[in-house]
Amino acid sequence: MLQNHVGRVVPYVHCFNRKLHLVVVQAIAAESLVEDSLNICNLFYKFFRNPTVYLYYQGKTLKRLLNQRWTGHLRTVTII
Numbered sequence: 001m002l003q004n005h006v007g008r009v010v011p012y013v014h015c016f017n018r019k020l021h022l023v024v025v026q027a028i029a030a031e032s033l034v035e036d037s038l039n040i041c042n043l044f045y046k047f048f049r050n051p052t053v054y055l056y057y058q059g060k061t062l063k064r065l066l067n068q069r070w071t072g073h074l075r076t077v078t079i080i
Helices: 002-006 016-030 032-048 051-056 071-079
Strands: none
Touching: 016 032, 032 051, 032 071
């Protein structure tokens, strides 16, 4: 560990992206309607990824919503 190497305590400082991620997660956890909406988006994604349904699906591609990556959330919510 770095602390052992330098011989003193080294505080952990979150990078800006990690801080932003923590804020977004807390905001979503505080509002159940937002969390439910994103869960529904994930259910749609899973449904349309089913091999049988996927053959007939001609719409825009839905993105899998990952808690670590927020770039696809707006696109997916907009499509739905």
